[in-house]
Amino acid sequence: MEKVHQHSHKFFLSALIIAIIGLFLAQPAGAVSVGEAAPDFTGAAIDGSTVKLSELKGKMVVLEWTNPGCPFVVKHYKSGNMQALQEELTAKGVVWISINSSAEGKEGHFTADKAGEVLTEWHKGHPTAYVLDPSGEIGHLYGAKTTPHMFVIDAEGKLAYMGAIDDKDTADPEDVKTARNYVRDAVSALIEGRPVEPSATRSYGCSVKY
Amino acid sequence: MKRPLNNFLLTLTLAFVLAAPMAHAEGNTHESDLGEARLIADVSAVTPGEPFWLAVHIKPKPGWHTYWVNPGDSGISATVKWLETTPGTEDAIGPIHWPAPERLITGDLVNYGYKGEVYFPIPVNALEFDETPASLTFSAKVDWLLCKDICVPETATLTLTLPTGKAEASKQSAVIHGWVNRVPTSSDLKGEYRVEGNDVAMKMMLPADNITSVEFYPIDDGIIANNAMVETHLTDTGLELTASRGNISPVDPLHAVLSINTRDGVMHVATEFALKSNIQPAVAAPVEPVEKDALPVPTLGLATALLFAFFGGLILNVMPCVLPILSLKALSLTRKGASPRADAFAYTTGVLVTFATIAGLMIALQTAGSAVGWGFQLQSPGFVTALIYLLFTMGLGLSGVYTLPSMFSGAGDSLTHKGGAAGSFFTGAFAVIVATPCTAPFMAPAVGFALTQPPLNALLIFLALGLGMALPFLLIGIIPALARALPKPGAWMETFKQFLAFPMYLTAVWLLWVLVKQAGPAGVAIALLGCVLIAFAIWLWKFSSPWMRFSKWTLLVLLALALGFSVSIQSGQLSCASPIEMLEEGINSEYYAADRLAELRTKGTPVFVNATADWCITCQFNERIALDTSDVKHAFREKGVTVMIADWTDQDDAISEYLKRFERRGVPLYVLYPPQGDPIVLPQILTPKIVLDALQKI
Numbered sequence: 001m002e003k004v005h006q007h008s009h010k011f012f013l014s015a016l017i018i019a020i021i022g023l024f025l026a027q028p029a030g031a032v033s034v035g036e037a038a039p040d041f042t043g044a045a046i047d048g049s050t051v052k053l054s055e056l057k058g059k060m061v062v063l064e065w066t067n068p069g070c071p072f073v074v075k076h077y078k079s080g081n082m083q084a085l086q087e088e089l090t091a092k093g094v095v096w097i098s099i100n101s102s103a104e105g106k107e108g109h110f111t112a113d114k115a116g117e118v119l120t121e122w123h124k125g126h127p128t129a130y131v132l133d134p135s136g137e138i139g140h141l142y143g144a145k146t147t148p149h150m151f152v153i154d155a156e157g158k159l160a161y162m163g164a165i166d167d168k169d170t171a172d173p174e175d176v177k178t179a180r181n182y183v184r185d186a187v188s189a190l191i192e193g194r195p196v197e198p199s200a201t202r203s204y205g206c207s208v209k210y
Numbered sequence: 211m212k213r214p215l216n217n218f219l220l221t222l223t224l225a226f227v228l229a230a231p232m233a234h235a236e237g238n239t240h241e242s243d244l245g246e247a248r249l250i251a252d253v254s255a256v257t258p259g260e261p262f263w264l265a266v267h268i269k270p271k272p273g274w275h276t277y278w279v280n281p282g283d284s285g286i287s288a289t290v291k292w293l294e295t296t297p298g299t300e301d302a303i304g305p306i307h308w309p310a311p312e313r314l315i316t317g318d319l320v321n322y323g324y325k326g327e328v329y330f331p332i333p334v335n336a337l338e339f340d341e342t343p344a345s346l347t348f349s350a351k352v353d354w355l356l357c358k359d360i361c362v363p364e365t366a367t368l369t370l371t372l373p374t375g376k377a378e379a380s381k382q383s384a385v386i387h388g389w390v391n392r393v394p395t396s397s398d399l400k401g402e403y404r405v406e407g408n409d410v411a412m413k414m415m416l417p418a419d420n421i422t423s424v425e426f427y428p429i430d431d432g433i434i435a436n437n438a439m440v441e442t443h444l445t446d447t448g449l450e451l452t453a454s455r456g457n458i459s460p461v462d463p464l465h466a467v468l469s470i471n472t473r474d475g476v477m478h479v480a481t482e483f484a485l486k487s488n489i490q491p492a493v494a495a496p497v498e499p500v501e502k503d504a505l506p507v508p509t510l511g512l513a514t515a516l517l518f519a520f521f522g523g524l525i526l527n528v529m530p531c532v533l534p535i536l537s538l539k540a541l542s543l544t545r546k547g548a549s550p551r552a553d554a555f556a557y558t559t560g561v562l563v564t565f566a567t568i569a570g571l572m573i574a575l576q577t578a579g580s581a582v583g584w585g586f587q588l589q590s591p592g593f594v595t596a597l598i599y600l601l602f603t604m605g606l607g608l609s610g611v612y613t614l615p616s617m618f619s620g621a622g623d624s625l626t627h628k629g630g631a632a633g634s635f636f637t638g639a640f641a642v643i644v645a646t647p648c649t650a651p652f653m654a655p656a657v658g659f660a661l662t663q664p665p666l667n668a669l670l671i672f673l674a675l676g677l678g679m680a681l682p683f684l685l686i687g688i689i690p691a692l693a694r695a696l697p698k699p700g701a702w703m704e705t706f707k708q709f710l711a712f713p714m715y716l717t718a719v720w721l722l723w724v725l726v727k728q729a730g731p732a733g734v735a736i737a738l739l740g741c742v743l744i745a746f747a748i749w750l751w752k753f754s755s756p757w758m759r760f761s762k763w764t765l766l767v768l769l770a771l772a773l774g775f776s777v778s779i780q781s782g783q784l785s786c787a788s789p790i791e792m793l794e795e796g797i798n799s800e801y802y803a804a805d806r807l808a809e810l811r812t813k814g815t816p817v818f819v820n821a822t823a824d825w826c827i828t829c830q831f832n833e834r835i836a837l838d839t840s841d842v843k844h845a846f847r848e849k850g851v852t853v854m855i856a857d858w859t860d861q862d863d864a865i866s867e868y869l870k871r872f873e874r875r876g877v878p879l880y881v882l883y884p885p886q887g888d889p890i891v892l893p894q895i896l897t898p899k900i901v902l903d904a905l906q907k908i
Contacts, residue, residue, distance in 0.1 A: 033457060071363045072286075107360045143457070145319055146284040162457070169286055170353065171363035200458055202432045206361040207284035207319045 032142055034162060034199040038153045041138045043099065043131035046115040051097060051129045057157050060094045060190055062183060064165075065139065065208060067100060067108030067147040068123050071171045072205035076148065078122050079173040082165075086126040089187055098127040101139030106209035108147070109134060136210040146205035152186040152196070161186035163201030237370030244356050245270035249348060249368035252383040255375040258342050262377065264303070264332040265386045266290060266352055266368065274356045275325045278311035280431045282321035285361070288330060288354035293367065296346045302335040303348070309392035310469050310478035311427055312798075316359075320436035322427050325798075329389040345373045394467045394480035401449075403483040405460050410434050412464075412483050415448040420473045423801050426451055429465040429480075432458030460488050473864060475805055512667055516674040523678020526645050530713030531601070532679070534608060535641045537710060539634070540686055540696060554687020556631040558680040560638020562673055568642070569672035573665050594725050595737045600644060601718040602741045603748070608711035610704075612748050638680065644717075645679065743768045797846045802856035804864055807883075814885040816849055816908050821856040821869060821879035828894060829878040836896035845905045851882075884908035 032039060038061075040054040053061065064082075066073050076082040086096050102108035110118045112132060119125070133139055142151060142162075152161035166179035182201060189196045239248040245268065252263040266288070268276055277285040290306060308330070311322040337346075349369040356362050401414030410433070412426075426440045434440070438454035449468075462485035470477045526532050539557065606612065686692045725734050747768040800806065802819060810817050820837065822829035836842060846853060856865045858877050869879055872891060880892035882904050890904055 069360060071361055140318070170289075171286070171355070172353070172365075200432075202458060203284075204286060205284060206357065207316055207321070209359070210317050210319075 032151075032159055032162065034159050034196075036159060037157055038151070038159045039141050041141055043097070043129075043133060043138055044112070045129040045131050046112045046119075047129075048112065049129065051131055053153075054157070056095050058155055060155055060187060061153040062089060062094055062096045062187070063142065063151040063153070064096065064098045064127065065101060065144040065147050065149040066098045066125075067102055067206065067209060068118055069107040070147045070206035073147050075171050075173050076165065076176060077125065079176050080122065081173075081176040082148075083122075083124075083126050085181065085184060088184070090126065090128055092187065092191065094187055095129075096127040098125055098130045099133050099138055099144070100130070101133040101136045101144060102209040103134050103136060107206075108209055136208075139208050139210060144208050146203045147208055148205050149203040149208070150183050152183060152190070154190050160190055160196045161199055162203075163198075164203045167201075169204035238368060240364075240366035240368060242364060243271070244274055244362055244364065247352060247354070247364070247366050247368060249350065249352075249370040250380070250382045250386070251370060251372055252380055252386040253372070253377040254380040255373045255377055256337065256346055257377040258339055258374065259336050260377055261336045262334055263386050263390060264334055264348060264370065265382070265389070266306070266330040266332065266350075267327070267382075268330070268354055269327045270356050272326065274358045275314055275321075275323050276328060276354050276356055277321060277323035278427070279306075279308040280322055280427070280429050281355075282314070282323075282431065282436050283319040285321050285323065285357060286355045286363070288352065290330075290332065291351045291353075292349070293351055294347065294349040296343060296348075298339055299334070299337055299346060299348070302337055304333040304335070306330045306332055307390070307393040309389050310394050310467055313425070313427075315437075318437050322436075329386055331386060331390045331393060342374050345371050347371045392478060394469075394478035397479045397481055399479060399481045400463075401481060401483040402486045403460075403464060404487045405433075405455065405485070406487070408455050410453040410455055410460075412451040412453070413448065414451075414468075414481065414483070416444075416470070421449075421470055422473060422803055423471045424449060424451075425469040425471075426453070427467040427469070429467060430461050432456040433460050433464055460485050471801070471803060471806070473803060473805075512670075515671050519671045519674040520678035523675040524681060526679045527682050529645065531717045532641050532645045534604075534710035534713055535637060535644065536683060538608075538707060539637050540683060550687040550690075552631045552687075553634040554684050556634035557638040557641075557687075558677075558684050560635035561642055561680040562638075562676040563635075564639040564642035565672045565676035565679075566669060569669050573668055594721050595733075595740065597644070598718050598721045598725070598737050599740055599744055601714045601721070603744055604644070605711040605714035605718065606745065606748060608707050608714060610708060611745070612751065642676070642679070740771075743771055797843060797851070797853055799853040799855065802854045802865060802868065804868065807854060810852055811883060816851045816885050817854055817883040818846065818851050819854045819856060819868075819879070819881040819883070821858060821865060821877045821881075823858040823877050826858075826877050832878060832880075832894075832896040836898045836901050839898050842898050842901050842905075845902055849905055849908060851905070882908065 038053065040052070042053075043051045045051050068074075068077075073082075090096050100108060100110075110132075115130070119130070131138070138144075144151075148165045150161070150163065150165050151159060154160045161182060163182065165183055166176070166181045168175035168179035182198065186196045186199075188194075237249045239246055247266065247268045250265050250267055252265070256262060268288070270276065277287045279287050281287050287308075288306065292300060292303060295303065309324075309328065312325055314321040314323050314325065347369065348371075349367060351365065352368050353363065353365045356364055399414060399416070401412055403410060403412040421444055424442045424444075426442070428434050428436075433456050435454040435456045441452045443450040443452075463482035464485065465480070465482045468479045468481060470479060527536055539553075686696070722734055722737065725737055750768075802821075807817060807819070820833075822833070845851075856862075856868060856877075856879075858865045858869075869875065869877070872879060872881065878894055880894075880896065880901075882890045882892060884890070885908065890907070892900060892904055
């Protein structure tokens with residue numbers, strides 16, 4: 001009788017521990033704030049490599065939520081604005097990660113093998129890595145709402161800026177010429193050791209197609 | 211020779227005839243595959259000195275929507291840029307007056323806008339001319355964004371020419387004024403709001419006391435999370451709104467629009483909330499009694515941290531969670547044949563191993579990138595529920611509902627040496643798990659510090675914690691004098707054991723309170739249901755002799771169910787009122803109001819009235835079986851049905867009146883109003899087929 005008791009209690013304890021482990025491994029929903037550590041993630045890039053944010057400590061990182069079908073993304077790509085910004089900042093040592101969180105069946109979704117067909121001509125950006133996040137896990141972790149939605153992370157891994165790419169929330173490509181680019185300003189401020197101002201703005205664009 | 215002249219005269223006449231209506235032209239209509247847009251006015255001619263309304267009319271294809279001045283989580287609001295207007299008129303033209311929006315929900319994102327046709331009224335003040343021109347031209351570049359599941363920005367140059375003369379209402383006057391009425395009126399109503407951690411609490415005095423519901427639309431975006439429910443409470447002192455923080459710093463004042471539904475109709479009010487206090491969270495605090503101390507303190511040396519951890523562990527022994535286990539275990543040492551030393555070491559090992567496991571887990575989670583803090587387990591409603599079950603079960607054992615397993619019982623067990631040690635090990639492990647709700651003040655800084663340290667140091671700190679917790683028992687085991695000092699077993703032990711059940715129950719109650727905040731009343735109900743299942747399983751267990759195997763399996767199944775419930779709480783949504791849930795599915799849903807029903811009927815909108823109540827089992831059954839199914843929801847969406855929920859949980863005269871109309875005295879009542887014709891009353895027990903068949907007919 002006692003042995004049986006012991007067995008079932010061992011079992012119960014193990015089951016409980018396993019259940020408990022399982023239960024709190026569920027990721028909490030993202031609510032990131034400027035000044036706090038940017039949540040770590042692992043993403044699969046279209047070239048097959050894996051991108052892990054925590055491995056990029058020591059470098060500034062820009063996260064750019066994108067969707068090739070969204071008119072607001074097109075505004076920055078067709079005009080060459082986004083590519084120019086990517087080249088300018090990666091030359092300064094910034095790691096630029098474009099993230100596509102479109103779910104399967106939704107606008108902008110494609111698989112890594114089709115990347116060459118989708119990201120043609122001016123659709124092709126110049127990021128350090130282009131990560132596919134069809135499950136939306138990374139998007140939800142950061143609370144990405146629109147495309148484009150920009151996050152600038154400093155070299156210590158803290159979020160320095162999040163929000164819109166610039167201050168002209170329109171779909172007109174002409175506006176990129178006169179807009180104030182918050183991402184460029186944030187990176188310059190970080191390099192020069194100045195505070196990033198503004199550190200959070202309302203992003204504009206199409207909704208992320210989770 | 212006469213012919214060409216005749217032709218010329220004819221052409222000229224025709225030109226004049228055709229030109230004349232141009233002076234009364236309505237303006238161009240922009241057409242694209244996604245819809246139409248035009249610029250119109252509420253007058254057919256403009257009288258100088260009299261103000262009038264222009265309006266941009268956007269009519270997208272069905273299924274497409276456009277945005278409010280604050281589009282919400284995504285999207286862009288329409289813009290109007292005047293290109294050319296008759297000289298002298300430009301300054302008189304005002305900005306777009308935005309009609310009150312609707313909530314547009316796509317998954318996690320919430321936008322504010324208009325689901326179909328919209329008229330944006332633009333006021334024009336009284337015009338004065340030295341010399342009144344024959345006609346006035348208004349020409350604007352209008353940009354707007356149409357979205358369905360993709361977005362398409364539209365742009366057009368819309369022009370309107372109006373003659374001057376005696377103003378008469380144009381054909382569009384009525385519809386324009388209808389939309390003007392939807393523009394929120396500025397009011398003297400001002401409220402105040404506070405930001406505390408993740409919550410935003412807004413308050414405002416409201417005069418009307420026949421309010422049925424209030425919708426809140428922020429104009430300043432980002433201070434409040436658009437996709438979190440805004441709870442509204444109507445009290446004697448007015449309106450209270452509770453919302454969640456967004457990620458933009460609070461502004462002062464916060465501008466917003468309230469759409470107030472009363473029994474007489476709806477009022478849209480533009481108002482502002484003054485910022486009264488702004489308490490930002492120091493860090494994402496775990497749900498814990500000792501929140502503010504949970505910040506990692508890097509300046510704490512390792513030695514100090516170890517000391518803190520040790521004392522923290524010691525203090526844990528007097529916490530209500532741990533005390534019963536410890537007391538009983540200590541008393542078990544006084545039995546004959548007990549081997550205090552072995553037991554004490556086994557217990558200590560159990561405690562240390564469990565702490566090491568938890569430490570390992572936290573370190574692993576940290577390196578995997580999760581932000582964990584001590585008590586992070588308690589942030590998980592599933593874990594809290596599991597703890598509630600554990601405490602309840604143990605409490606039942608202490609109360610005597612069933613015989614506690616050997617590791618807990620104190621009186622009269624003759625244990626083998628080996629059995630005792632293994633039992634003690636598990637007692638130690640259990641004690642640690644159960645101790646988590648009762649974390650002591652000393653522990654928080656130490657653990658916080660531990661997590662900033664390299665893994666080895668972190669482990670040492672946790673082990674120090676374990677040592678402190680195990681120390682009293684260890685001492686009793688090692689020092690014979692202490693063991694002898696323990697009271698001798700007797701009948702009093704049974705009473706003491708039963709008494710110790712109560713700290714367990716109290717801790718469970720505290721955890722239930724935690725669960726309310728995490729998973730809402732529904733979550734608590736599910737947890738309590740799980741407890742009932744466990745109690746039932748324990749009762750079944752008693753009938754073990756002939757059907758031992760059967761009852762064991764039943765026990766396991768019931769336990770699995772209970773645990774399954776706790777998992778569903780973990781992943782469940784906050785309990786919201788049904789209209790919000792349906793809104794999330796893209797179905798237009800509102801609370802019942804008689805005039806609103808009439809309004810929808812005149813518009814030809816199909817309406818489904820669901821008269822229900824929380825205490826009505828049939829209603830809940832119908833909702834789960836028939837109304838909440840994806841097929842029915844899809845059909846509601848397809849047919850553009852507006853679902854009106856008549857919630858009769860509390861007494862409501864309006865709903866009683868409605869029920870009387872159909873000669874009913876109670877709920878449920880399901881009525882489907884087709885766009886034209888008589889309402890169809892559905893049976894009281896629904897199946898998806900019944901609902902779908904009825905929807906097919908409209």
